[in-house]
Amino acid sequence: MITLDDISTAVISLIRLGAVFRFIYCMICLQSAEEEQARYRKRAKNTVVFYVIAECIWQIKEIVFYYYNI
Numbered sequence: 001m002i003t004l005d006d007i008s009t010a011v012i013s014l015i016r017l018g019a020v021f022r023f024i025y026c027m028i029c030l031q032s033a034e035e036e037q038a039r040y041r042k043r044a045k046n047t048v049v050f051y052v053i054a055e056c057i058w059q060i061k062e063i064v065f066y067y068y069n070i
Helices: 004-032 037-067
Strands: none
Touching (some): 004 037
16 A cells, blocks of 8 residues: 555655756756856756755655654
8 A cells, every 4th residue: 555655755756866867967068058058057056946945845744744643
């Protein structure tokens, strides 16, 4: 039986992998595209911000589950 905790663990794993690959992709494109450096720098920054927000949401979920003993 798949529980809510299993699903949330899978989703956060996908978010982590996606953010890492997106950041690496932006860094590779940043090196190759001279005229579009500002665009890829902004995309990389937005990827990091997204990852930090996703991790904060994950931690808030864990705190709520711990508090209510779910």
